[in-house]
Amino acid sequence: xxxxxxxxxxxxxxxxxxxxxxxxxxxxxxxxxxxxxxxxxxxxxxxxxxxxxxxxxxxxxxxxxxxxxxxxxxxxxxxxxxxxxxxxxxxxxxxxxxxxxxxxxxxxxxxxxxxxxxxxxxxxxxxxxxxxxxxxxxxxxxxxxxxxxxxxxxxxxxxxxxxxxxxxxxxxxxxxxxxxxxxxxxxxxxxxxxxxxxxxxxxxxxxxxxxxxxxxxxxxxxxxxxxxxxxxxxxxxxxxxxxxxxxxxxxxxxxxxxxxxxxxxxxxxxxxxxxxxxxxxxxxxxxxxxxxxxxxxxxxxxxxxxxxxxxxxxxxxxxxxxxxxxxxxxxxxxxxxxxxxxx
Amino acid sequence: xxxxxxxxxxxxxxxxxxxxxxxxxxxxxxxxxxxxxxxxxxxxxxxxxxxxxxxxxxxxxxxxxxxxxxxxxxxxxxxxxxxxxxxxxxxxxxxxxxxxxxxxxxxxxxxxxxxxxxxxxxxxxxxxxxxxxxxxxxxxxxxxxxxxxxxxxxxxxxxxxxxxxxxxxxxxxxxxxxxxxxxxxxxxxxxxxxxxxxxxxxxxxxxxxxxxxxxxxxxxxxxxxxxxxxxxxxxxxxxxxxxxxxxxxxxxxxxxxxxxxxxxxxxxxxxxxxxxxxxxxxxxxxxxxxxxxxxxxxxxxxxxxxxxxxxxxxxxxxxxxxxxxxxxxxxxxxxxxxxxxxxxxxxxxxxxxxxxxxxxxxxxxxxxxxxxxxxxxxxxxxxxxxxxxxxxxxxxxxxxxxxxxxxxxxxxxxxxxxxxxxxxxxxxxxxxxxxxxxxxxxxxxxxxxxxxxxxxxxxxxxxxxxxxxxxxxxxxxxxxxxxxxxxx
Numbered sequence: 001x002x003x004x005x006x007x008x009x010x011x012x013x014x015x016x017x018x019x020x021x022x023x024x025x026x027x028x029x030x031x032x033x034x035x036x037x038x039x040x041x042x043x044x045x046x047x048x049x050x051x052x053x054x055x056x057x058x059x060x061x062x063x064x065x066x067x068x069x070x071x072x073x074x075x076x077x078x079x080x081x082x083x084x085x086x087x088x089x090x091x092x093x094x095x096x097x098x099x100x101x102x103x104x105x106x107x108x109x110x111x112x113x114x115x116x117x118x119x120x121x122x123x124x125x126x127x128x129x130x131x132x133x134x135x136x137x138x139x140x141x142x143x144x145x146x147x148x149x150x151x152x153x154x155x156x157x158x159x160x161x162x163x164x165x166x167x168x169x170x171x172x173x174x175x176x177x178x179x180x181x182x183x184x185x186x187x188x189x190x191x192x193x194x195x196x197x198x199x200x201x202x203x204x205x206x207x208x209x210x211x212x213x214x215x216x217x218x219x220x221x222x223x224x225x226x227x228x229x230x231x232x233x234x235x236x237x238x239x240x241x242x243x244x245x246x247x248x249x250x251x252x253x254x255x256x257x258x259x260x261x262x263x264x265x266x267x268x269x270x271x272x273x274x275x276x277x278x279x280x281x282x283x284x285x286x287x288x289x290x291x292x293x294x295x296x297x298x299x300x301x302x303x304x305x306x307x308x309x310x311x312x313x314x315x316x317x318x319x320x321x322x323x324x325x326x327x328x329x330x331x332x333x334x335x336x337x338x339x340x341x342x343x
Numbered sequence: 344x345x346x347x348x349x350x351x352x353x354x355x356x357x358x359x360x361x362x363x364x365x366x367x368x369x370x371x372x373x374x375x376x377x378x379x380x381x382x383x384x385x386x387x388x389x390x391x392x393x394x395x396x397x398x399x400x401x402x403x404x405x406x407x408x409x410x411x412x413x414x415x416x417x418x419x420x421x422x423x424x425x426x427x428x429x430x431x432x433x434x435x436x437x438x439x440x441x442x443x444x445x446x447x448x449x450x451x452x453x454x455x456x457x458x459x460x461x462x463x464x465x466x467x468x469x470x471x472x473x474x475x476x477x478x479x480x481x482x483x484x485x486x487x488x489x490x491x492x493x494x495x496x497x498x499x500x501x502x503x504x505x506x507x508x509x510x511x512x513x514x515x516x517x518x519x520x521x522x523x524x525x526x527x528x529x530x531x532x533x534x535x536x537x538x539x540x541x542x543x544x545x546x547x548x549x550x551x552x553x554x555x556x557x558x559x560x561x562x563x564x565x566x567x568x569x570x571x572x573x574x575x576x577x578x579x580x581x582x583x584x585x586x587x588x589x590x591x592x593x594x595x596x597x598x599x600x601x602x603x604x605x606x607x608x609x610x611x612x613x614x615x616x617x618x619x620x621x622x623x624x625x626x627x628x629x630x631x632x633x634x635x636x637x638x639x640x641x642x643x644x645x646x647x648x649x650x651x652x653x654x655x656x657x658x659x660x661x662x663x664x665x666x667x668x669x670x671x672x673x674x675x676x677x678x679x680x681x682x683x684x685x686x687x688x689x690x691x692x693x694x695x696x697x698x699x700x701x702x703x704x705x706x707x708x709x710x711x712x713x714x715x716x717x718x719x720x721x722x723x724x725x726x727x728x729x730x731x732x733x734x735x736x737x738x739x740x741x742x743x744x745x746x747x748x749x750x751x752x753x754x755x756x757x758x759x760x761x762x763x764x765x766x767x768x769x770x771x772x773x774x775x776x777x778x779x780x781x782x783x784x785x786x787x788x789x790x791x792x793x794x795x796x797x798x799x800x801x802x803x804x805x806x807x808x809x810x811x812x813x814x815x816x817x818x819x820x821x822x823x824x825x826x827x828x829x830x831x
Contacts, residue, residue: 082387088566091382151589151617152451152562160482181617183490184483191482235592239687239704240711269451273384273566275594296450299535301568324450324480 090308151233160192176215383597450533453588723747
């Protein structure tokens with residue numbers, strides 16, 4: 001059931017990123033960098049993290065029925081709502097699911113029936129975006145990925161991992177250090193780029209737009225396959241910083257070659273609560289997002305907000321970050337994510 | 344960050360406003376309160392305790408008989424929020440020489456930035472901090488701290504190429520002893536509370552150095568998980584306090600509210616901007632006031648006192664009186680406003696009804712870019728013109744200024760004209776203010792409309808009136824209004 005986590009080879013590898021292969025990769029990294037895959041033996045850590053999540057959610061759903069085994073009372077439905085909220089599912093989504101549950105409560109008389117119902121509700125929300133759940137890659141074009149998000153979400157680390165993944169597939173990658181604000185952000189990206197073997201474009205302290213322009217130019221000139229652009233973390237309510245992003249978007253539109261595949265990706269910390277919805281809303285409006293990257297899913301955070309983001313903003317999750325190692329990046333598969341939650 | 348929470352609560356109270364409060368509609372109001380808190384990421388456990396306390400107190404205080412039950416419920420919710428937020432503001436324990444402060448938390452919560460901010464704050468209070476860069480895992484984390492240290496002129500202890508955290512901290516400790524730094528601030532790597540190896544690393548440091556403060560750094564956007572994080576860190580390391588970061592965002596911040604309730608440990612500081620001086624002392628009382636949509640004038644006033652030079656303010660007031668006020672002074676006023684933390688923060692602290700976060704950001708941004716334009720215009724004037732706006736009426740001068748700053752002549756003419764009008768207005772208002780002051784005896788006004796309970800607190804704080812010329816901020820014309828400028 002965790003096949004999506006173990007990097008099974010994709011059939012249609014020309015239209016999506018093929019994964020790095022079936023064997024776990026060992027990467028030459030400086031000794032101080034701890035990789036989850038090295039430290040804990042491959043994917044077991046995510047498996048255990050997710051099954052922990054699954055257990056606690058399923059566990060609390062089971063607990064709702066208790067020993068009585070009778071039909072659901074209103075209090076029990078309230079408890080289910082609370083269970084969802086505790087997993088950081090957005091309030092409206094939680095209310096919608098429990099309203100549907102209320103209407104159907106007469107036919108739900110066992111924990112198993114409840115579980116089936118919840119699973120069905122969740123997949124109805126996530127399934128429409130199944131086809132969009134992979135990063136697009138066009139072998140004939142320059143693929144430009146612009147990475148945005150709030151401070152500390154994990155943008156730079158994600159870029160390191162993504163660059164590594166493309167390079168493992170034999171692609172030529174340019175990385176643009178567009179975070180010229182945070183102290184040493186360029187250094188951080190430089191270390192990742194070196195580990196991954198990507199070309200780095202940096203102009204410390206310069207206007208981010210000019211770095212982004214140069215990175216795309218460099219990608220065109222060197223006939224790279226992929227350009228990944230970092231941006232400074234910004235809180236979505238900072239009007240002037242969001243205006244700066246808009247400018248960056250225009251720069252990309254101007255600089256990109258005729259044949260280009262551009263994706264805007266929002267990096268979202270799995271521990272984020274209801275504010276994730278605001279982030280999705282505002283960044284989507286400014287950047288025409290094509291998807292979300294969910295990071296730090298190796299903790300005990302449940303990442304329940306991705307349900308709300310899919311339902312309210314039609315944004316698919318494209319990848320998940322599951323550790324600090326360069327290989328700790330996975331494709332997202334909604335069905336298997338739900339399976340992991342419920343089994 | 345608590346904006347939406349206060350909007351929700353206001354909605355809840357509006358429902359019972361006017362009507363008499365009954366057991367039923369109080370339940371309805373409390374349901375709204377619960378929903379608001381849930382939406383704000385407050386932990387469910389904390390909410391339950393909160394609601395039941397309010398209910399008990401409402402019964403006990405016979406709210407039902409009160410003429411204005413809505414108001415009374417507001418007060419109850421306010422008081423309970425203060426309790427939920429961790430009661431009194433608790434200062435740092437600065438014992439020991441060196442005094443040792445250790446920061447830890449999840450990845451990306453803002454430890455390195457907070458370490459820098461804390462160092463700057465303590466330096467301003469006359470201490471001699473030494474930063475210790477003990478995050479050996481995240482690429483360039485050490486460089487980041489070094490860069491921040493340079494920005495704020497505070498030394499950073501590192502051990503080149505070493506990944507031995509204990510050796511790094513030991514080196515910092517010895518350096519502090521030898522060179523006389525009285526405060527050691529240790530920045531550690533981000534870690535998940537479920538990562539036992541990484542937690543053990545902290546535990547070792549804790550045992551050896553017995554830090555006087557063990558501060559958990561938590562992102563204000565954290566969801567329900569915040570409680571698990573806080574609980575685990577607290578159980579294993581017995582934290583002494585919390586730094587809540589990114590509170591300048593629009594996260595409802597509720598999870599952080601419950602952290603102090605669940606762990607019993609106080610929130611000591613709030614991170615309020617990306618700048619190095621963006622660290623504020625946490626005051627539960629003020630935050631509760633802000634949650635209820637009453638603004639946070641006390642914070643603003645305190646900040647103004649720190650920033651604004653009293654002598655200069657008096658000089659400025661004198662100039663306004665004599666109608667001596669020049670473009671040069673105007674620029675100085677703008678600078679002081681900027682030092683207060685920018686328009687958005689100022690607007691955020693004022694109790695303006697219906698001003699939501701987005702509108703505020705937009706207004707502030709408009710205001711700030713307008714301020715930049717004005718700065719450009721004034722800087723393109725000669726020193727003489729800056730002192731005497733009359734000079735600009737001579738032919739050729741305005742076109743020259745326009746060329747200098749790239750702003751159309753018409754805008755400059757309009758600005759000069761409005762500047763002169765403002766000067767007149769200021770003079771008149773100063774006169775009026777003086778008159779009013781005489782009539783009111785000694786009572787000094789702030790020129791701002793304040794809610795009743797804030798005014799009460801004002802009396803307690805006897806220093807608060809100083810630093811303000813009659814009737815307004817030195818950063819604003821008396822009367823408290825912003826002058827109207829082109830495009831504003």
